[in-house]
Amino acid sequence: MILVIPYFILWGLWGKYFRKIIIEGLKYVGDDYIDEKYKITPLSSVKVNINGKCTIIINGGTSWATIRINGGPREKIFKIRLLNATGTLEIINESRFFPIIVSIRRSP
Secondary structure, three states, X not given: OOOHHHHHHHHHHHHHHHHHHHHHHHHOXXXXXXXXXXXXXXXXXXXXXXXXXXEEEEEEOOOEEEEEEOOOOOEXXXXXXXXXXXXXXXXXXXXXXXXXXXXXXXXX
């Protein structure tokens, strides 16, 4: 029983602070933004043009995605990613079974 109590405390703290990280990440773009949602099927990708600040939030079967900015190297992301870039953003779902839902909040 002594080993189980810290587990529940840590799990509760993780949930509390992770929600704060997501909320603050959404504020990163500012007050003037475009909000888009994409459902990416397994082993497919979506390309989006970005100009400036951008917040990417991953939901769905897995919380992992791969991104490429302007055809550069691939980067794995977990749940949330803040960007400040200009060009083409490619979001790739490398899962073989689960679709992901991607919320993008970007500058106009």
